[in-house]
Amino acid sequence: MIVNAELDIAAESQESVEMLSGGEMIARALEDEGVEFIFGYPGGAVLHIYDALFKAASVPHVLVRHEQAATHAADGYARATGKPGVVLVTSGPGATNAVTGIATAYMDSIPMVVLSGQVQSHLIGEDAFQETDMLGISRPIVKHSFQVRHASQLPLVIKKAFHIAASGRPGPVVIDIPKDITRPDERFPYEYPQSVTLRSYSPAVRGHSGQIRKAAKLLLSAKRPIIYSGGGVILGEGSDLLRELARHLNFPVTNTLMGLGAYPGSDRQFLGMLGMHGFYEANMAMHHSDVILAVGARFDDRVTNTVAKFCPGAKIIHIDVDPAAISKTVTADIPIVGPVRAVLTDLLEAIRSAQGNDESATEAVSLDPWWKQIEEWRASHGLWTGRRFGESDYIKPQEVIQSLYRITEGNAFVTSDVGQHQMFAAQYYKFDEPRRWINSGGLGTMGFGLPAAMGVKLAFPEDDVACVTGEGSIQMNIQELSTCLQYNTPVKIINLRNNYLGMVKQWQDMQYEGRYAMSTYEDSLPDFMKLVESYGHVGIEVKDKNQLDAKMAEAFALKDRLVFLDVFVDPMEHVYPMHVAPNGSMKDMWLSKNERS
Amino acid sequence: MRRIISILLENEPGALSRVVGLFSQRGYNIETLNVAATEDATLSRLTLTTNGDDRHIEQITKHLNRLVDVVKLVDLTEGAHVERDLMLIKVRADSTQREEIKRTTDIFRGQIVDVGPRVYTIQLAGTTDKLDSFVSAIPEADILEVVRSGVAGIARGEKVLRP
Ligand SMILES: Cc1cc2nc3c(=O)[nH]c(=O)nc-3n(C[C@H](O)[C@H](O)[C@H](O)COP(=O)(O)OP(=O)(O)OC[C@H]3O[C@@H](n4cnc5c(N)ncnc54)[C@H](O)[C@@H]3O)c2cc1C
Ligand SMILES: Cc1ncc(C[n+]2csc(CCOP(=O)(O)OP(=O)(O)O)c2C)c(N)n1
Ligand SMILES: [Mg+2]
Numbered sequence: 001m002i003v004n005a006e007l008d009i010a011a012e013s014q015e016s017v018e019m020l021s022g023g024e025m026i027a028r029a030l031e032d033e034g035v036e037f038i039f040g041y042p043g044g045a046v047l048h049i050y051d052a053l054f055k056a057a058s059v060p061h062v063l064v065r066h067e068q069a070a071t072h073a074a075d076g077y078a079r080a081t082g083k084p085g086v087v088l089v090t091s092g093p094g095a096t097n098a099v100t101g102i103a104t105a106y107m108d109s110i111p112m113v114v115l116s117g118q119v120q121s122h123l124i125g126e127d128a129f130q131e132t133d134m135l136g137i138s139r140p141i142v143k144h145s146f147q148v149r150h151a152s153q154l155p156l157v158i159k160k161a162f163h164i165a166a167s168g169r170p171g172p173v174v175i176d177i178p179k180d181i182t183r184p185d186e187r188f189p190y191e192y193p194q195s196v197t198l199r200s201y202s203p204a205v206r207g208h209s210g211q212i213r214k215a216a217k218l219l220l221s222a223k224r225p226i227i228y229s230g231g232g233v234i235l236g237e238g239s240d241l242l243r244e245l246a247r248h249l250n251f252p253v254t255n256t257l258m259g260l261g262a263y264p265g266s267d268r269q270f271l272g273m274l275g276m277h278g279f280y281e282a283n284m285a286m287h288h289s290d291v292i293l294a295v296g297a298r299f300d301d302r303v304t305n306t307v308a309k310f311c312p313g314a315k316i317i318h319i320d321v322d323p324a325a326i327s328k329t330v331t332a333d334i335p336i337v338g339p340v341r342a343v344l345t346d347l348l349e350a351i352r353s354a355q356g357n358d359e360s361a362t363e364a365v366s367l368d369p370w371w372k373q374i375e376e377w378r379a380s381h382g383l384w385t386g387r388r389f390g391e392s393d394y395i396k397p398q399e400v401i402q403s404l405y406r407i408t409e410g411n412a413f414v415t416s417d418v419g420q421h422q423m424f425a426a427q428y429y430k431f432d433e434p435r436r437w438i439n440s441g442g443l444g445t446m447g448f449g450l451p452a453a454m455g456v457k458l459a460f461p462e463d464d465v466a467c468v469t470g471e472g473s474i475q476m477n478i479q480e481l482s483t484c485l486q487y488n489t490p491v492k493i494i495n496l497r498n499n500y501l502g503m504v505k506q507w508q509d510m511q512y513e514g515r516y517a518m519s520t521y522e523d524s525l526p527d528f529m530k531l532v533e534s535y536g537h538v539g540i541e542v543k544d545k546n547q548l549d550a551k552m553a554e555a556f557a558l559k560d561r562l563v564f565l566d567v568f569v570d571p572m573e574h575v576y577p578m579h580v581a582p583n584g585s586m587k588d589m590w591l592s593k594n595e596r597s
Numbered sequence: 598m599r600r601i602i603s604i605l606l607e608n609e610p611g612a613l614s615r616v617v618g619l620f621s622q623r624g625y626n627i628e629t630l631n632v633a634a635t636e637d638a639t640l641s642r643l644t645l646t647t648n649g650d651d652r653h654i655e656q657i658t659k660h661l662n663r664l665v666d667v668v669k670l671v672d673l674t675e676g677a678h679v680e681r682d683l684m685l686i687k688v689r690a691d692s693t694q695r696e697e698i699k700r701t702t703d704i705f706r707g708q709i710v711d712v713g714p715r716v717y718t719i720q721l722a723g724t725t726d727k728l729d730s731f732v733s734a735i736p737e738a739d740i741l742e743v744v745r746s747g748v749a750g751i752a753r754g755e756k757v758l759r760p
Binding site: 135136139140143144145147149164198199200201322323324327328331 | 607610611614615618622652655656659660662663665666667668669760
C-alpha cells in the first residue's frame with residue numbers, strides 16, 4: 001500500500017525527475033549522501049549494484065579480502081572521522097561474514113550503514129542459493145534494519161538508514177536488498193530526500209533544565225568529585241565542552257577505554273583510564289568520591305567491578321543520550337537524558353549562574369584536600385609517575401608503547417586488536433585528542449586492528465597510523481595486508497610478540513595455576529618477516545631493547561611503506577593494575593604479581 | 598508485579614520480531630502477547646503482559662522505546678484500564694455433564710459456540726483471573742483444549758494511545 005502511494009506521487013512528477021535503475025539509485029544515493037568510501041566485496045546478489053558503481057565511478061570502493069574486514073575498515077573510518085562507515089556485501093556468506101563487524105560496531109555505538117545483497121524477492125524463503133535471513137541474523141546487533149521491497153523505496157530507505165545510524169546513540173543499520181530490486185532494465189524516478197523525519201524515532205535534543213540545575217548544585221557542593229567520561233563524549237563531539245567544564249570546576253577526570261582522548265591524556269587533571277585495568281589513582285578516586293559526573297559512559301562491568309560495592313559514598317549524575325543506558329546497571333541519582341553537547345552547554349551555564357560572579361575561588365580551595373589525596377595515590381602507584389613494571393632482558397611491552405608515543409610525538413592514530421597489547425596501548429599512549437584511539441571495547445573483537453587502521457589511513461592519508469597488535473590477533477585478519485598494498489595504506493603494525501594469547505595466559509596464570517590450555521602456538525607461528533615481504537611490505541624485527549627507539553623511528557620514517565614491526569617482548573608480563581574479582585570493589589586491585597591495593 | 602504494556606507499532610515487516618526478539622535477547626519473559634491491525638493501516642497495536650519489579654519494567658519499556666518501529670507505548674497497569682482476554686475452550690460434554698457445564702458457562706457469562714455429540718466449545722471473555730477461575734471450575738479431565746488470545750487492554754477515560 002505504502003509503495004503504491006509513493007509510486008503515484010512519483011508518477012505525477014515523472015517528467016522532471018531522473019529515471020534510474022535500483023542499482024543506479026544506490027550508486028547515486030551514496031554519492032548524494034557524501035559517502036567517501038565503500039568497503040565491500042562482490043558476489044552474485046550485488047552484481048547489478050557493482051556494475052552501477054563501476055559505471056558511475058563516483059564513490060571509491062575498497063575491495064577487502066574478507067567481509068569482516070570491510071566492516072572493521074568502515075568502522076575504523078567512522079571512529080576516526082565521525083561519519084558513518086559504508087559496507088557493501090553479497091548475500092549469504094558475504095552477509096554472515098559481516099556479522100562480527102556489525103556486532104563490534106553495535107557494541108561501541110559506531111555509525112555504519114551495511115548494504116547486503118539478498119536473493120531475488122520471489123525466491124526469498126525457498127532456501128535459494130546463497131540465501132540467508134540477514135534481517136533475522138543481524139536483528140539483535142543492529143540499531144535498525146530494512147529490507148527493500150521496491151526499487152522506488154531506495155532513496156528514502158537509504159536516507160533513513162544514514163539518519164538513524166548517525167543520530168542519537170549511533171549504531172549500525174542494515175539494508176537488505178533483493179537482487180531484482182537492483183535490475184538494470186527497470187527504471188524509476190529518483191530524487192534523494194534532503195531530510196527525513198520518522199514519527200517513531202526522535203532522539204533527545206536537550207537535557208531537562210530542572211535536572212541540569214540540580215546537577216549544577218550538587219557539583220558545586222562536592223568535596224570529592226570526579227568526572228567519569230566515556231565514548232559518548234567522543235561520539236557526541238563534546239570534548240571541548242568537557243575540557244571547559246573540568247577546568248572551570250578543577251575536577252579530576254577519568255576516561256573509560258572508549259573515552260580516551262576525550263580529555264587530554266597529558267593534562268594534570270587527568271587520572272588515566274579507570275576500570276579493570278584502569279589506573280590506581282582513577283579507581284581509588286572513583287571509589288572514594290562523593291559525587292560522580294558520568295558523561296557518555298555506560299557503567300560497563302569492566303569498569304564497575306562488583307556493582308553492589310560500586311562507589312559506596314557517591315551521588316551519581318548520569319548524562320546519556322540513550323535513556324536505556326541510564327540506571328541500567330548502577331542507579332543514577334540525577335539522570336539527564338540528552339546529547340552531550342547540549343547538556344554540557346546548559347550545565348556550564350547553570351554552574352556559572354549558580355556561582356554568581358565571585359564564587360569560583362572558594363570552590364577551588366575546597367578541593368585542595370581531595371587533590372592532595374589524589375596526588376598521593378598518583379605518586380604511590382600511578383603508571384605515569386614512575387616505572388611500575390620490572391626490568392628484564394626482554395623488551396617490556398609497556399616500553400614499546402612508550403617508544404611509539406615518543407617517536408610519533410603523541411600524534412598518531414592508534415588502532416588496536418584485543419588482548420594485553422590493547423591494554424598496554426590504552427595505558428601508556430597518552431591521547432590528547434578524541435578519535436585518535438580506535439579499538440573494540442564492547443565486543444573485544446580480535447582481528448579489528450589492521451582493517452580498522454586501513455579505514456583510518458584512507459581517511460587521513462597524511463597522518464601516522466599505528467596498529468598495536470599481538471601475534472594472535474593479527475592472524476585473524478592478516479589477509480588485509482593485500483588490501484593495504486592495493487590501496488596504498490602504509491600503516492605501521494606494531495606487533496607485541498609475546499608468543500602467547502597473552503591475555504588468556506594471564507588469566508590462566510592468575511586463576512588456573514598456570515595451565516596454559518590452548519594459549520600457546522608451540523612452534524607454528526609464521527615467519528612474519530617473510531610473510532609481510534611476500535605481501536609486498538617491509539618487515540623489521542626488534543629483539544634488543546637498545547634498538548627499540550631506532551627501529552621504531554626507522555619504521556615511521558618509511559612514510560609510504562607499510563611496516564610490520566615485530567617486537568619480541570617479555571612473554572611473562574601481565575597487565576596491571578587489575579581488579580580483584582569476583583566480589584571486589586573498584587579499589588581492590590592487583591598492582592603487580594604479588595602486590596595488592 | 599504483573600504489567601500490561603500496550604504498544605503502537607509500525608505495521609512494517611519484521612517489526613513484531615524485533616519486539617519479541619528484544620524480550621528473549623535481554624532475558625525478559627512475555628506471558629501473553631496479542632497483536633492486530635488498527636483502524637490506521639500503517640499501525641498495529643500490540644499488548645503484552647510481563648512480570649517484574651519497577652526497575653525491571655523500566656528497563657523493558659526503555660528498550661522497547663528504543664526500537665525504531667515502536668511509535669508509542671504505555672504501561673496500562675500504571676492507571677485505570679480495561680483488560681480482556683478471550684478464551685475458546687473445548688470440554689468433554691456427554692449427556693450427564695451437559696447441564697452442569699451449561700450452568701457454569703452461564704455463571705461466567707460465557708457462550709457455547711459449538712456443540713458436538715460429546716463436546717462443547719465455550720467462548721469466554723474477561724480478565725485473566727476470570728478465565729483462570731473458569732478453567733479451574735471445570736474438572737481437569739474434561740478439558741480437551743484451551744485457546745486464549747492473550748490480554749488486550751485500553752486505558753479508561755479520555756486517555757488514548759495515538760501516534
Ligand atoms: C580486554 C578488555 C579489557 C577492558 N578493560 C577495560 C577497562 O579496564 N576499563 C574500561 O573502561 N573499559 C574496559 N574495556 C572496555 C569495556 O568493555 C567497555 O567497552 C567500555 O568500558 C565502555 O565504555 P563507555 O562506558 O565509555 O561506553 P561506550 O560503549 O563508549 O558507550 C557510549 C555511551 O555514550 C552514550 N552516547 C552516545 N552518544 C552520545 C551523545 N551524543 N551524548 C550523550 N551520550 C551519548 C551511549 O548511549 C552510551 O551509553 C575492556 C575491553 C576489553 C576488550
Ligand atoms: C575473536 C576473538 N576470539 C577470542 C577472544 C578471546 N581473547 C581475548 S584476548 C585473547 C588473546 C589475544 O592474543 P594476542 O593477540 O597475541 O594478544 P596478547 O594478549 O598476547 O597481547 C583472546 C584469545 C577475543 N577477544 N576475540
Ligand atoms: Mg600474544
